[in-house]
Amino acid sequence: AVVFNWPDPFLDTLEDQLYRLGFSSASGFALNCAARQDTTIAAQWLRLAYHDAATHNSTTGTGGLDASIAFEFTRAQDVGEGMLASLGDFLGVQNQYVGMADTIAMGAINAVIGCGGPVIPFRGGRIDATEAGPATVPEPQQDLDSHIASFQTQGFNETEMIALVACGHSLGGVRQVDFPLIVTEDVPTGVQNFASNVGFDNTVVHEYLNSTTENVLVVGSNITTRSDLRIFSSDGNVTMQSLASPDTFNEVCADLIGRMINTVPSTVTLTDPIEPFDFKVWNTHLFPQGGSLAFLATLRIIETGANRTVTMFWKERTGTFCPTEGCSIAPFQVESEVPSLYGQLKGVTAFILHSFNASIDLVTSISHFWFEINDNDGSAPFIVDNNGANYTIDQDVLLYDPRRTIATFASQPVVVVGVKDSSTSTNVTALSMIANPILDSDPGVPLPINITTVFELDSSNPPADGYTFYSAPIVNTLDNTIRTTVNGTAYSLWVRFLTAAGV
Numbered sequence: 276a277v278v279f280n281w282p283d284p285f286l287d288t289l290e291d292q293l294y295r296l297g298f299s300s301a302s303g304f305a306l307n308c309a310a311r312q313d314t315t316i317a318a319q320w321l322r323l324a325y326h327d328a329a330t331h332n333s334t335t336g337t338g339g340l341d342a343s344i345a346f347e348f349t350r351a352q353d354v355g356e357g358m359l360a361s362l363g364d365f366l367g368v369q370n371q372y373v374g375m376a377d378t379i380a381m382g383a384i385n386a387v388i389g390c391g392g393p394v395i396p397f398r399g400g401r402i403d404a405t406e407a408g409p410a411t412v413p414e415p416q417q418d419l420d421s422h423i424a425s426f427q428t429q430g431f432n433e434t435e436m437i438a439l440v441a442c443g444h445s446l447g448g449v450r451q452v453d454f455p456l457i458v459t460e461d462v463p464t465g466v467q468n469f470a471s472n473v474g475f476d477n478t479v480v481h482e483y484l485n486s487t488t489e490n491v492l493v494v495g496s497n498i499t500t501r502s503d504l505r506i507f508s509s510d511g512n513v514t515m516q517s518l519a520s521p522d523t524f525n526e527v528c529a530d531l532i533g534r535m536i537n538t539v540p541s542t543v544t545l546t547d548p549i550e551p552f553d554f555k556v557w558n559t560h561l562f563p564q565g566g567s568l569a570f571l572a573t574l575r576i577i578e579t580g581a582n583r584t585v586t587m588f589w590k591e592r593t594g595t596f597c598p599t600e601g602c603s604i605a606p607f608q609v610e611s612e613v614p615s616l617y618g619q620l621k622g623v624t625a626f627i628l629h630s631f632n633a634s635i636d637l638v639t640s641i642s643h644f645w646f647e648i649n650d651n652d653g654s655a656p657f658i659v660d661n662n663g664a665n666y667t668i669d670q671d672v673l674l675y676d677p678r679r680t681i682a683t684f685a686s687q688p689v690v691v692v693g694v695k696d697s698s699t700s701t702n703v704t705a706l707s708m709i710a711n712p713i714l715d716s717d718p719g720v721p722l723p724i725n726i727t728t729v730f731e732l733d734s735s736n737p738p739a740d741g742y743t744f745y746s747a748p749i750v751n752t753l754d755n756t757i758r759t760t761v762n763g764t765a766y767s768l769w770v771r772f773l774t775a776a777g778v
């Protein structure tokens with residue numbers, strides 16, 4: 276599994292989105308196999324992921340799960356309102372580090388578990404395409420040889436093709452409005468489902484094998500578009516029979532859907548699987564406050580059942596202020612939080628959030644911090660110090676100020692940052708990622724976009740504690756990277772959340 280060395284905005288974001296409740300639409304909306312547009316959100320997400328991945332060419336190492344679907348969804352082979360609806364679901368959780376392609380992949384694994392299917396490992400690091408890929412999504416009217424060839428190009432052999440189609444067609448169905456030549460008989464809901472049940476399981480396999488299937492790609496009156504029949508029966512039903520065991524079905528589908536979402540251009544390297552981090556420093560803020568520096572930090576710990584005491588320690592940046600063993604403080608707040616479904620399925624019962632609100636000497640400041648944990652069960656207390664490297668605060672020149680910032684839901688937040696020793700040449704900017712709004716009239720390319728905001732000297736916050744304050748209204752409250760150059764040195768600060776416990 277991947278190792279988290281703080282600060283790592285990329286892993287920090289992905290791990291929150293995977294394991295914490297409410298941190299990503301891609302982990303929330305498909306829960307309980309929720310219905311939408313006469314199918315399920317999960318079915319729409321899984322189909323979207325497959326169509327995005329199907330642009331892969333394993334010979335040239337191009338295409339794959341790269342969000343190129345955002346440029347392709349208007350093609351005939353991608354017909355269906357589920358495509359745009361799914362991209363719309365996912366917009367708004369990307370940032371400078373995590374792109375749409377990772378969200379689509381995360382959506383696919385949540386689609387499967389949201390409908391009761393197996394847990395698929397998540398690797399991150401996909402890179403969003405900037406243009407459409409080739410039109411290589413298989414279509415029902417194509418013959419078996421074409422399907423074998425296109426799955427081969429995408430990296431799957433014939434057996435894997437059979438199983439992957441069965442796994443995918445465990446969910447959802449074919450819409451009459453989009454495929455009138457396939458769904459030729461009236462269906463009351465407008466969708467002819469692949470299986471008689473809604474959830475992710477091998478009902479589609481059983482109903483195929485015992486000839487009760489209503490899968491229109493198997494038994495539809497239009498013989499040309501019986502692609503599932505041709506595919507499923509292509510090896511004399513050997514693969515379909517092997518999928519009759521629910522355990523085998525789940526195992527094979529977890530593996531193949533996992534490979535499908537990890538199908539990326541050869542230039543992309545994915546991380547190792549991201550497992551929930553045992554200890555995670557989260558949402559830190561350092562800012563000037565009434566003659567000292569306020570330092571807010573949360574240590575998130577996976578619940579172990581122990582009645583833990585957690586102490587935060589820190590050392591000064593210059594000079595001497597703290598005792599040799601470090602300055603220390605107890606948390607002002609300890610909260611328990613229910614993890615996401617994915618987290619629960621990985622065995623996390625709760626996250627315990629220990630929040631600290633330390634007052635740091637303004638002159639000597641802070642260079643690094645760490646924690647000591649006592650399980651209070653007679654065992655020796657242990658240190659949590661970022662895998663031995665300490666949690667290092669790399670600078671105190673450019674600081675985001677959550678208390679001076681005015682963040683309300685009613686209006687655009689006015690973000691305030693403090694710059695130490697600033698000269699008149701200071702130029703403060705924020706690079707923010709925002710969701711590109713989908714308009715019904717012209718959906719455009721549903722991918723997030725970057726905007727740059729220039730800060731101005733803040734007349735309502737006069738200089739204090741050696742800092743000069745700059746402010747700007749900022750559209751996005753989820754993720755901003757603030758930059759400035761002071762006396763020739765460039766500083767950058769990642770601000771993911773505008774507020775924190777203790778603000």
Ligand code: HEM
Pocket residue numbers: 314315317318319321322325354355357413414415422439440442443444446447448449450451453454502532535
């Ligand atoms: C030869 C290969 C395939 C063909 C010809 C094919 C064809 C189709 C067609 C015609 C539909 C109906 C779409 C609609 O009405 O919106 C559909 C739906 C679907 N397909 Fe496939 N498919 C193939 C492979 C796959 C694979 C490999 C997966 C995923 C692993 C997949 C996942 C899905 C899902 C989840 C739906 C339901 C979508 C919904 O209910 O909104 N398909 N497929």
